[in-house]
Amino acid sequence: xxxxxxxxxxxxxxxxxxxxxxxxxxxxxxxxxxxxxxxxxxxxxxxxxxxxxxxxxxxxxxxxxxxxxxxxxxxxxxxxxxxxxxxxxxxxxxxxxxxxxxxxxxxxxxxxxxxxxxxxxxxxxxxxxxxxxxxxxxxxxxxxxxxxxxxxxxxxxxxxxxxxxxxxxxxxxxxxxxxxxxxxxxxxxxxxxxxxxxxxxxxxxxxxxxxxxxxxxxxxxxxxxxxxxxxxxxxxxxxxxxxxxxxxxxxxxxxxxxxxxxxxxxxxxxxxxxxxxxxxxxxxxxxxxxxxxxxxxxxxxxxxxxxxxxxxxxxxxxxxxxxxxxxxxxxxxxxxxxxxxxxxxxxxxxxxxxxxxxxxxxxxxxxxxxxxxxxxxxxxxxxxxxxxxxxxxxxxxxxxxxxxxxxxxxxxxxxxxxxxxxxxxxxxxxxxxxxxxxxxxxxxxxxxxxxxxxxxxxxxxxxxxxxxxxxxxxxxxxxxx
Numbered sequence: 001x002x003x004x005x006x007x008x009x010x011x012x013x014x015x016x017x018x019x020x021x022x023x024x025x026x027x028x029x030x031x032x033x034x035x036x037x038x039x040x041x042x043x044x045x046x047x048x049x050x051x052x053x054x055x056x057x058x059x060x061x062x063x064x065x066x067x068x069x070x071x072x073x074x075x076x077x078x079x080x081x082x083x084x085x086x087x088x089x090x091x092x093x094x095x096x097x098x099x100x101x102x103x104x105x106x107x108x109x110x111x112x113x114x115x116x117x118x119x120x121x122x123x124x125x126x127x128x129x130x131x132x133x134x135x136x137x138x139x140x141x142x143x144x145x146x147x148x149x150x151x152x153x154x155x156x157x158x159x160x161x162x163x164x165x166x167x168x169x170x171x172x173x174x175x176x177x178x179x180x181x182x183x184x185x186x187x188x189x190x191x192x193x194x195x196x197x198x199x200x201x202x203x204x205x206x207x208x209x210x211x212x213x214x215x216x217x218x219x220x221x222x223x224x225x226x227x228x229x230x231x232x233x234x235x236x237x238x239x240x241x242x243x244x245x246x247x248x249x250x251x252x253x254x255x256x257x258x259x260x261x262x263x264x265x266x267x268x269x270x271x272x273x274x275x276x277x278x279x280x281x282x283x284x285x286x287x288x289x290x291x292x293x294x295x296x297x298x299x300x301x302x303x304x305x306x307x308x309x310x311x312x313x314x315x316x317x318x319x320x321x322x323x324x325x326x327x328x329x330x331x332x333x334x335x336x337x338x339x340x341x342x343x344x345x346x347x348x349x350x351x352x353x354x355x356x357x358x359x360x361x362x363x364x365x366x367x368x369x370x371x372x373x374x375x376x377x378x379x380x381x382x383x384x385x386x387x388x389x390x391x392x393x394x395x396x397x398x399x400x401x402x403x404x405x406x407x408x409x410x411x412x413x414x415x416x417x418x419x420x421x422x423x424x425x426x427x428x429x430x431x432x433x434x435x436x437x438x439x440x441x442x443x444x445x446x447x448x449x450x451x452x453x454x455x456x457x458x459x460x461x462x463x464x465x466x467x468x469x470x471x472x473x474x475x476x477x478x479x480x481x
Contacts, residue, residue: 011184011187011188013049013176013180013181013183013184014049014052014184016175016176017049017052017053017172017173017176018049018052018053018056020172020175021053021172022057024160024161024172026128026130026161026170026172027053027057027059027128028057028059029057029058029059030059031057031059031060031127031128032059032060032062032124032125032126032127032128033050033059033060033061033062033126033127033128033129033130034062034063034064034093034117034120034121034124034126034128034129034130035047035050035061035062035063035064035130036064036065036066036113036117036129036130036131036132037063037064037065037081037132038065038066038077038132038195039065039077039078039080039081039192039193040132040192040193040194040195041181041182041185041190041192041194042132042133042134042173042178042181043131043132044185044190044191044192045132045173045181045184045185045188045190045192046130046131046132046172046173047063048184048188048190049172049184050130051088061090062090062091062092062093062120062124062126063081063085063090063091063092063093064092064093064094064095064116064117064120064129065078065081065092065093065094065095066094066095066097066112066113066116067094067095067096067097068097068109068112069096069097069098073193073195076193077193078094080191080193082094084191091124093120093124095112095116095119095120097109097112106203117129117164117165118164118165121164121165121166121167122165122166125166126166126167127166127167127168128167128168128169128170129164129165129167129168129169129170130169130170130171130172131169131170131171132171132173133158133171133173133174134173134174134176134177134178134181135173135174135175135176135177135178135224135227135228136177136178136209136213136224137158137174138157138158138174138224138227138228138231139208139213139216139223139224139227140205140208140209140213141157141158142155142157142227142230142231143208143212143213144204144205144208145157147204149296150296151280152234152237152238152241153234153238153242155234156231156234156235156238157227157230157231157234158171158174158231159171159235160172160174174228175228177224241277241281242281245277245278245281245282246281246285248278249278249281249282249285252266253282253285258333258334259331259332259333259334260282260286260331260332260333261329261330261331261332262329262330263328263329263330264325264327264328264329264330265328267306267330268306272303272306275302275303275306276299276303279294279299279302280294280299282332283317286332290318290321290332291318292317292318292321293318294317298315298317301315302315302323305325310325311325311327311425312324312325312326312327312427312428313325314428316335317332320334320335321333321334321335322334322335324427324428324429326427326428326429326430327425327427328425329427331429333429336429346399347397347398347399347438348397348398348399349395349396349397350364350366350395350396350397350398350437351366352366352367352368352466353365353366353367353368354366355469356398358398358435360473361472361473362433362435362470362471362472362473363470363471363472364398364435364448364468364469364470364471365468365469366388366396366466366467366468366469367466367467367469368465368466368467369387369465369466369467381471381472381473382449382471382472382473383469383470383471384448384449384469384470384471384472385467385468385469385470386446386452386456386467386468387456387457387465387466387467387468388437388445388446388452388456388457388465388466388467388468389456389457389463389464389465389466390445390456390463390464390466391462391463391464392462392463392464394439394440395439395440396437396438396439396445397437397438397439397440398435398436398437398448399435399436399438400434400435400436401417401434401435401436401447403418404416405417405418405436405442405444406444407420407436407444407447407451407453408443408444408453408454408455409451409453409454410454411454417434417436417444417447420447420450420451421434421450424450426450433472434447434448434449434450435447435448435470436448437456437468443455446468448468448470449470449472452468456468
């Protein structure tokens with residue numbers, strides 16, 4: 001279909017294309033546009049339309065072609081395109097896929113194409129790459145993503161404009177159907193090549209293209225426009241969510257070495273929908289440092305934990321990370337190495353004035369008052385210390401706690417160590433690092449680094465006064481309260 005303009009017939013699609021490009025500022029006079037052209041009807045129409053726009057606007061135009069060497073016709077297509085560009089005085093950049101992949105060909109070919117596009121843009125200083133994706137491609141893409149499943153943002157389909165390489169990637173044909181492109185090619189007498197592999201129904205996109213999309217168009221002739229609207233609405237909704245959640249994450253999430261933490265109370269106050277998008281946005285935000293991609297099954301597990309209202313829980317996220325609730329905090333941390341030293345299962349004699357290196361991150365010592373000045377906390381090491389009075393005939397030991405251990409907190413109050421931890425809301429991740437100081441009968445003198453026993457503070461004439469010192473690396477052991 002054509003319209004009269006200045007006494008000449010101008011195809012309606014061409015007029016719409018140039019008007020839309022002007023409105024969306026796809027080009028300016030100083031623009032350097034690189035058109036990706038395969039030789040098929042879509043890209044040949046795009047190139048022809050860009051030549052018409054170039055006459056009006058005056059931007060620079062170049063062509064990039066990828067020869068995948070997957071079909072016998074590839075050489076013929078490349079030769080025709082070279083001749084076409086010479087006649088139109090257009091620079092042509094050809095990249096040949098010398099070693100095509102044997103498996104996952106579609107993905108590998110796409111990666112090769114966009115690497116080549118990037119290289120040409122950078123080397124030849126183009127600011128805009130244009131591809132010939134059209135409205136039918138949008139329908140197919142959205143359907144494929146819905147079938148595959150994923151997060152909201154993945155359902156947005158093909159974006160008309162997005163950052164790419166040294167500039168941006170623009171798809172100016174998204175508002176036009178495949179039928180319109182064929183009609184324009186016929187009206188403009190364009191030569192193009194048909195890729196017969198696009199007819200094969202063993203490819204999902206081809207099945208949707210030939211079996212599903214035609215049925216949708218029969219159901220509603222406006223289906224392409226509706227898919228465009230759906231895609232745009234999804235993109236806008238995702239932008240709003242990312243902005244709101246991004247601001248919240250920036251404000252509330254604290255990053256430490258190999259861990260991130262935020263308030264559990266904040267999450268409790270959220271509706272389930274808010275929790276869902278907060279956690280997805282949070283994991284997207286920390287992906288560059290964790291490499292963790294949150295799966296929907298894991299997201300379901302996280303939401304279920306909140307519904308159960310437990311004060312402590314832990315979920316494995318990926319190979320090396322765990323997400324856990326520790327009373328007032330939610331923590332994403334690296335899994336701790338299970339490299340227990342010999343001290344983990346031993347009872348070690350604590351000799352006065354001789355320290356013990358429990359492991360790479362913990363040290364303990366028993367010293368006389370006045371001998372502890374040289375042992376101090378640092379930026380990376382914390383120090384727990386308290387006075388302890390020990391009978392002259394008693395030897396002290398350091399060991400890990402066991403089930404049933406009890407600590408005397410006052411003259412009349414004795415508690416199981418496990419109950420003490422619960423009452424004090426000590427997180428599980430910190431409980432496992434606890435040590436106890438005992439005598440030969442396993443009477444506890446100190447629960448390190450949390451509490452000291454009543455046995456250790458009774459000042460009597462037959463007792464010797466010491467300072468018990470415990471140093472630990474803050475990030476390795478976790479934040480102590």
